[in-house]
Amino acid sequence: MTIEDYAQIGSHCSIYSISTIDNKQGPVVLKRNCRIGSHSIVMPNVTIGKNSIVGAFSFINQDIPENVIAFGVPVKIKRKLTEEEIEKLEEDI
Numbered sequence: 001m002t003i004e005d006y007a008q009i010g011s012h013c014s015i016y017s018i019s020t021i022d023n024k025q026g027p028v029v030l031k032r033n034c035r036i037g038s039h040s041i042v043m044p045n046v047t048i049g050k051n052s053i054v055g056a057f058s059f060i061n062q063d064i065p066e067n068v069i070a071f072g073v074p075v076k077i078k079r080k081l082t083e084e085e086i087e088k089l090e091e092d093i
Helices: 083-091
Strands: 028-030 046-048 068-071 076-080
Touching: none
Parallel strands: 028 046
Antiparallel strands: 068 076
């Protein structure tokens, strides 16, 4: 597992690099300044992109590109962040 600078992981999250349920395995990479809401589950072989925000209680079983908002079970990308939102996120660090 790789956690880059300023990544935020909410309480009660589960992050797996090996899943005995479906026999998947692989690294989990949390890119710079990404945010994962509480009670979310990150499955093996997933990368969450720079500045991306994942909502609480999400099931993350696919890569999340940078600069997006995503949530759900299973996770779905809802929209891209605006330039103003990206600037605000990056100035907060």
